[in-house]
Amino acid sequence: MKTPSILFAALAAAPTVMAHTVWSVLYVDGESQGDGAGIRMRKDPAKASFPLVDYSSDDMACNVDGTKGVNFVSPVKDGSTLTFEMRSWPDNPSKESLDRGHYGPCAVYLKKVTSAIDDKGAGDGWFKLMDDGYHADTDKWCTDRLIDNKGRLSVELPKGLEGGYYLARPEVVALHNATNGQAQFYTGCAQIFLESTGSLVPESTVAIPGPDYVSAGQSSVKFNIYVGKNAEYQVPGPAVANFTQNVNLASDAQLQQTEGLVPSSCIAQSANWCGKEVASYSDETGCWASGEDCWTQGKKCWAEAPATGGSVCQLWSDKCTAINDQCKAKNFNGPPNKGKVLTPKRETIDIGLIIKPVGGGNIESGSAAPKSSAAAPKSSAPPAFTSAPALAPSAYEPKSDMTETPNPSSTHASFIETPSFSSTVSLLTFEGGAYGDAPSSAPPAFTSAPALAPSAYEPKSDAISTPALSSTQASFIETPSFSSTVPLLSFVGGGYGDASPSTSTKKVAKPTTKVPASEYAAAPKPTAAAEAVDENGMVVVTKTNVVVVTETQYVTLTAGGYRHKRHRRY
Numbered sequence: 001m002k003t004p005s006i007l008f009a010a011l012a013a014a015p016t017v018m019a020h021t022v023w024s025v026l027y028v029d030g031e032s033q034g035d036g037a038g039i040r041m042r043k044d045p046a047k048a049s050f051p052l053v054d055y056s057s058d059d060m061a062c063n064v065d066g067t068k069g070v071n072f073v074s075p076v077k078d079g080s081t082l083t084f085e086m087r088s089w090p091d092n093p094s095k096e097s098l099d100r101g102h103y104g105p106c107a108v109y110l111k112k113v114t115s116a117i118d119d120k121g122a123g124d125g126w127f128k129l130m131d132d133g134y135h136a137d138t139d140k141w142c143t144d145r146l147i148d149n150k151g152r153l154s155v156e157l158p159k160g161l162e163g164g165y166y167l168a169r170p171e172v173v174a175l176h177n178a179t180n181g182q183a184q185f186y187t188g189c190a191q192i193f194l195e196s197t198g199s200l201v202p203e204s205t206v207a208i209p210g211p212d213y214v215s216a217g218q219s220s221v222k223f224n225i226y227v228g229k230n231a232e233y234q235v236p237g238p239a240v241a242n243f244t245q246n247v248n249l250a251s252d253a254q255l256q257q258t259e260g261l262v263p264s265s266c267i268a269q270s271a272n273w274c275g276k277e278v279a280s281y282s283d284e285t286g287c288w289a290s291g292e293d294c295w296t297q298g299k300k301c302w303a304e305a306p307a308t309g310g311s312v313c314q315l316w317s318d319k320c321t322a323i324n325d326q327c328k329a330k331n332f333n334g335p336p337n338k339g340k341v342l343t344p345k346r347e348t349i350d351i352g353l354i355i356k357p358v359g360g361g362n363i364e365s366g367s368a369a370p371k372s373s374a375a376a377p378k379s380s381a382p383p384a385f386t387s388a389p390a391l392a393p394s395a396y397e398p399k400s401d402m403t404e405t406p407n408p409s410s411t412h413a414s415f416i417e418t419p420s421f422s423s424t425v426s427l428l429t430f431e432g433g434a435y436g437d438a439p440s441s442a443p444p445a446f447t448s449a450p451a452l453a454p455s456a457y458e459p460k461s462d463a464i465s466t467p468a469l470s471s472t473q474a475s476f477i478e479t480p481s482f483s484s485t486v487p488l489l490s491f492v493g494g495g496y497g498d499a500s501p502s503t504s505t506k507k508v509a510k511p512t513t514k515v516p517a518s519e520y521a522a523a524p525k526p527t528a529a530a531e532a533v534d535e536n537g538m539v540v541v542t543k544t545n546v547v548v549v550t551e552t553q554y555v556t557l558t559a560g561g562y563r564h565k566r567h568r569r570y
C-alpha cells in the first residue's frame with residue numbers, strides 16, 4: 001500500500017530550547033533503588049541531561065564526571081531484571097522521559113570490575129547485554145518503544161553470570177542530527193553487586209571509548225534517518241555478548257558485597273547521601289549542638305544532590321528546623337521523632353517492556369567446568385538466551401510506503417480501500433515541545449537553534465497545491481459527513497513556552513509525535529503519509545518520519561476537493 005505524502009510543509013525553526021534526558025534511577029526486579037542512588041550521572045544538574053557527542057572521550061563510558069564512583073552500590077540477584085529509567089526532568093518523573101524528537105537505538109552494557117566505586121569505567125571490559133534499533137514493521141525506534149514504556153529500559157541478566165561488582169550502562173542514541181555525524185549519546189552507569197555463584201563470563205569485551213565500540217564516521221553515528229532507509233540501520237557497538245564458563249573463578253570470586261551498602265544507621269537517603277540521627281540531648285547546649293550537626297549534614301545533602309533533586313534533603317531540613325524549634329521552646333529533650341526514617345518507601349513498578357537480546361546472549365555449553373566449589377553447577381545456569389531469534393531479513397525490508405512519496409492522485413485509491421480508523425474529528429496532531437516550565441534545577445540543554453537553509457524547507461508541491469480530484473478520490477469524497485471546517489491534519493508547535501497550541505484539533509490517530517523545531521534542521525525531507533480513510537472519507541495520517549512543528553496547518557476536505565490553510569507560527 002502506498003501512502004500519499006500529502007500536506008506537508010517545512011519551515012524555519014523557532015529559536016528554542018530542548019530538554020534531553022538523564023538515566024535517573026535503577027530498579028532491580030521492579031524495585032526502585034532510590035532516585036540517583038548508585039548511579040553515576042553528570043553532577044551539574046543544569047547539564048546532566050546533555051548528550052555526549054565526542055566519541056573519543058572517557059565520558060562515553062559513564063557520562064561526564066563518570067570516572068568517579070558514587071557512594072552506593074545496588075545489590076542484584078542472579079538473573080535479576082535491571083530497569084533503567086530516563087527522565088527529561090530527573091527530579092520530576094511525572095514529566096516526559098525523552099522528547100519524541102529523539103529517534104534512535106538503545107543498548108545495555110556491563111563491565112565486571114573489582115570495585116564498583118573505584119573503577120573509572122572508561123577502558124576495556126565492556127560487553128553488550130542487549131540492543132535494539134529500528135523496527136520497520138512498526139516504524140518504531142528503540143527510543144519510541146522506551147518512551148511508550150515510561151522511559152524504562154529493562155534487561156534480564158543472563159542467569160549464572162559470575163558474581164561480583166559491575167558497572168551497568170544503559171545507552172540511548174539520538175540520530176536526529178546524525179546526518180552530520182552528530183549522533184547524541186545518553187548514558188550513565190549504575191553500580192551494582194551481583195549476588196551469584198555462577199561462573200559465566202563474556203567471551204569478548206570492548207573498550208569504551210574505543211573504535212570497537214564506536215568512533216566518529218561509523219555508519220551507526222553518521223546516518224540519515226529521514227530518507228526511508230532506516231531498515232538498513234546498524235546499531236553501534238559490538239554484537240550482543242555470548243558467554244562461557246570462567247575456569248579461573250576461584251581466584252577472583254566475589255561472593256559477598258563489602259562496599260557501597262547503605263548503612264543501617266541511615267535514616268535519610270538522598271541518592272548517594274546518607275543522613276544519620278543526631279546525638280540525643282537533655283540540655284540546651286546539647287540541643288543546639290545536635291541542631292548544628294543536623295544542618296551540617298543537610299548542607300552536604302544539598303551540595304551532593306544530583307539532578308534527581310533534593311526532596312529528601314528538604315525532609316532533612318525540616319527535621320533540623322524541628323530540633324531548633326525545640327531548643328527555642330526550651331524543650332531540651334530530643335531529638336524529636338528520634339530515629340524516624342525519612343527515606344521514602346521504595347517504589348515498585350510494573351517493568352513493562354523487556355527487550356530480549358538478539359544476535360547473541362548464547363551460552364557456550366561445552367566449556368570447562370568451573371573449578372571453584374562456589375561456582376554454580378551448569379544446571380543452575382540455564383542458557384537463558386539461546387533461543388534468541390535470528391532476525392528475519394524480511395522483517396527489515398523497508399516498507400515501500402515509507403520510502404516513496406507517491407503522488408496523491410494516483411495512489412489515493414489504495415488507501416481509500418482500507419478504512420481502518422474511526423476518528424471523526426481531527427486526525428493527527430503534532431505538538432511542539434513546551435519547555436517553558438523546565439525547573440531551575442535542570443534547565444534545558446539547548447540554547448542555539450540551527451539556522452535553516454531555506455531550500456531545505458521548501459514545501460513539497462503536493463503539500464501546497466490543491467490537487468485536482470481524480471476519479472479515485474471521488475470515492476471518498478462522495479460520503480463526506482463532516483463539516484468543512486473540521487481540520488484534517490494539523491501541525492502544532494513551535495510554541496516553546498506556550499503549551500497550548502492554537503488549533504482546534506482534539507483527537508489524534510496515534511500518539512502525538514513531537515519534533516522540536518530546533519532539531520528540524522536535521523530533517524531534509526519532511527514526510528508523512530496518509531494511510532487510511534475513516535468512515536467519513538477523511539484521510540488519516542498516521543505515520544511520520546519528520547514533522548514540522550513550527551506551523552499549524554489545517555486541511556479541509558470538501559466535496560469540491562482539497563483545501564487547506566496554513567498558518568505559520570514562528
Ligand SMILES: *[C@@H]1O[C@H](CO)[C@@H](O)[C@H](O)[C@H]1NC(C)=O
Nearest residue numbers: 177180181182450518519521
Ligand atoms: C547538528 O550537528 C552539527 C555538527 O555536525 C552541530 O553544529 C549542530 O549544532 C547540531 N544541531 C543540533 C540541533 O544538535
Ligand SMILES: *[C@@H]1O[C@H](CO)[C@@H](O)[C@H](O)[C@H]1NC(C)=O
Nearest residue numbers: 238239240241242359360362
Ligand atoms: C554471539 O554469537 C552470535 C552467533 O550466535 C554472533 O553473531 C555474535 O557476533 C556473537 N557476539 C559477539 C560479541 O561476538
